[in-house]
Each structure stands twice: as C-alpha cells, then as structure tokens.
Amino acid sequence: xxxxxxxxxxxxxxxxxxxxxxxAIGAGFAWLAFKRELxxxxxxFVLFAVAELVYVTYHLDWTVFLFAHxxxxxxxxxxxxxxxAATVYSxxxxxALETTR
Numbered sequence: 383x384x385x386x387x388x389x390x391x392x393x394x395x396x397x398x399x400x401x402x403x404x405x406a407i408g409a410g411f412a413w414l415a416f417k418r419e420l421x422x423x424x425x426x427f428v429l430f431a432v433a434e435l436v437y438v439t440y441h442l443d444w445t446v447f448l449f450a451h452x453x454x455x456x457x458x459x460x461x462x463x464x465x466x467a468a469t470v471y472s473x474x475x476x477x478a479l480e481t482t483r
Contacts, residue, residue: 397441405434422471426464433457 408431415424433454440450 394441398438401434401437401441405431405438408434420468420472422464423468426461426468429457429461429464433461 408427412424412427412431415421415427436445436450436454436457439445440447
C-alpha cells in the first residue's frame with residue numbers, strides 16, 4: 383500500500399466538512415470581491431468554490447475519484463490564473479492608468 387493509506391481511515395464526513403468549509407471560504411471571498419467590483423478576482427474564487435463542490439461529488443459517491451479530481455484540478459488551475467491575473471492587474475496596470483490621467 384502506498385504511503386498515506388492511513389487517510390482512508392478517516393470517515394467520509396471529515397472530508398465533506400473540509401470541502402464544504404473550503405467552499406464557504408471561496409464563496410465568501412467571491413462575494414466580497416463581487417461587492418468591490420473586482421470581477422476577475424471574484425471569478426477566480428467562484429471557480430475555486432465550484433471545484434470544492436466537484437470534490438464533494440466524489441465523497442457522496444456521485445462520481446469516481448479520477449473524474450472529480452481532474453475536473454476540480456482544472457477548475458483550480460483556471461481559478462489560480464484568474465486570481466494571479468487580477469493581482470497583477472491591480473498592482474501593475476491600475477496604478478499605471480491612474481498616473482496617465
């Protein structure tokens with residue numbers, strides 16, 4: 383058995399709590415970003431929250447692990463790109479626009 387097999391001893395409820403908590407954090411940050419009209423940043427957090435829901439589908443036995451994991455990882459990757467792009471935009475592009483006015 384590969385290293386880490388001890389994690390299989392945790393009950394399913396533990397993983398559901400972890401993913402639902404991560405979903406709540408992502409949704410909360412998305413809400414705050416939308417409220418501040420930071421749509422690209424908000425989109426990244428929305429994608430992260432959706433990825434957490436996809437992980438939940440595996441723990442509820444609605445999907446197989448590799449399907450849920452692959453979809454969630456793609457969503458997380460796009461979310462990471464959105465958050466990074468939003469950060470670069472707000473720290474580099476916005477100040478440059480303000481100095482040209």
